[in-house]
Amino acid sequence: MLSFIARRVGLLIPTFFGITLLTFALIRLIPGDPVEVMMGERRVDPEMHAQAMERLGLNKPLYAQYFDYIGQLAHGNLGESLRTRTSVWSEFLNLFPATLELSIAALLFAGVLGLLAGVIAALKRGSLFDHGVMGISLAGYSMPIFWWGLILIMFFSVSLGWTPVSGRIDLLYDIEPRTGFMLIDTLYSDDPGAWLDALKHLILPAIVLGTIPLAVIARMTRSSMLEVLREDYIRTARAKGLSPVRVVFVHGLRNALIPVLTVFGLQVGTLLAGAVLTETIFSWPGIGKWLIEAIGARDYPVVQNGILLIACLVILVNFVVDILYGLANPRIRHQR
Template sequence: MLRYITRRIVDLIPTLFLVAIIVFLITRMIPGDPASTMLGPQASVEEINNLREQLGLNDPLFQQFVDYVKQLFQFDLGYSIAYNRPVTELILERFPNTIVLTLFSLILSLIIGMTAGIVSAVKRGTFWDYAFSLISLIGVSIPVFWLGIMLVLLFSVYLGWLPSTGMGSMQNGIVDYFSHLILPGITLATIPMATFSRITRSSMLEVLEQNYIKTAKAKGVAGWLIVVKHALKNAMTPILTVLGMQVSSMLGGAVLTETIYSWPGMGRLIVDAINRRDFIVVQGTVLFLALLFVLINLLIDLLYTVVNPKVRLTKVAK
């Protein structure tokens, strides 16, 4: 186990280095001059040139990349001129908001999605199976940006039940906090919810056909006990695989959701940085998210050994 974890951590270095190269090149391809965008249309040519010199934009592209890598080895993600703050501070300020939204959406999608999948598998071929399968198909097909706008129109504009933008504050009470969380949470959870439902159904159907399940039924074990204790536990491996992928996609999908609802998280930070041509913030946030993706995948691999003791990660590491 320790050897496997060590190897995966070492593998982080080339992965993140590749991400750093790609992000660095893409940010340099963004149309427009960052210095001109940051200073505005009233800035003089001299002011723009001074800022370009300060940002190192006048240096050759290779030299800019070398300076950027040197900063990374010093655990320095750079300094944002647009926000006039270090990128690390911006990430630490916005990341907890994204985590709150992601965790809420993940819990919502797991509870509803897995429950629907279990019911569909147990009630195979019935009305509930067809109904949940149809809803799941619609759920994975709905674009996030369209769903977010429709939810705002329905629950905020027409009905007036929920706030449309912003993040609530616990100082105004727990009701205000969660009322701001519901719409973006549902928007972000819809696709993972449908995905968990479909994967849980297919995995449960496969397990329910196993001989040990039939033996348990023959011995008179209660149906709910068979489903929860025996079938669901052995069906968790593919669900865990999808879990890691969905958490990563939810962190990435938060860009659209946070923009629609003006949620002050990492996704909104990236969009604002792109609009301001603040490539230093874009580089830092994307690299930070890439690190999270790799760590999440490592955590999911470790959870395999808890769910399925037959998995031995130490053998994989050899």
């Protein structure tokens, strides 16, 4: 297990450099620079422009800028935003809980519903339910997120008025940030309506963000479950006189979960990509919206380090999933 972890960590180093190089290059490939964007529509005085660029260190050759950047990272310094002059790290910490809350809600939605739908579809293979779930999940997987979000807003928020259109909580409530999780912070609030309001704000974005993972998990669970249900040990479990629920969930799902878990880990990357779109549609004040705005402003440090932080997160989650995979599958755990 230890050497397994060491090998995984060793792989991280080239990945890390790859990410820094990519974000560094990509943001500079977009026409325009931070100074130009800040100056706006007005003609930029070339001299002032040059001065500003020099102050930001953006007049140096690209390789020098890159080495500056890496040097900075080596000191654990993520730099500060060109717009707000606050450190990227503190901005990230500030906004990340919102994204995390949204992502957890989306994954819960996708995981619980996906597993359930997948298991039932497998048990009732070939039934109307099976075909229905598989059809819907294919549609869900193929749906553009932004379009799906807008449709839901139009239907549930605009026509029916059930849920708010955007944001995390109504402006009426003044919530003191303690954990950054609105559903927890509102519990400390004196107003009992605040929690419900926060929940209402969370539902639609969570559904939108969870749709693709839901579809993937449902399909994966179904096929994995179908395979497992044919195994001899399922017959053994039934021959023991165990209840069908125990046979399906304890003996079946436990084994079927192993491949689903891998997919689940891979979905975290997709999820954060989806969060960028979802947060923009729902004006959700998380890191997705933050990054979009930073790209618009050519806020180089925010874009570079924001993406780097997200990438580290995805790597971390996959790392955890790999370990969980080992825990779920004793045949891997005992390997050298």
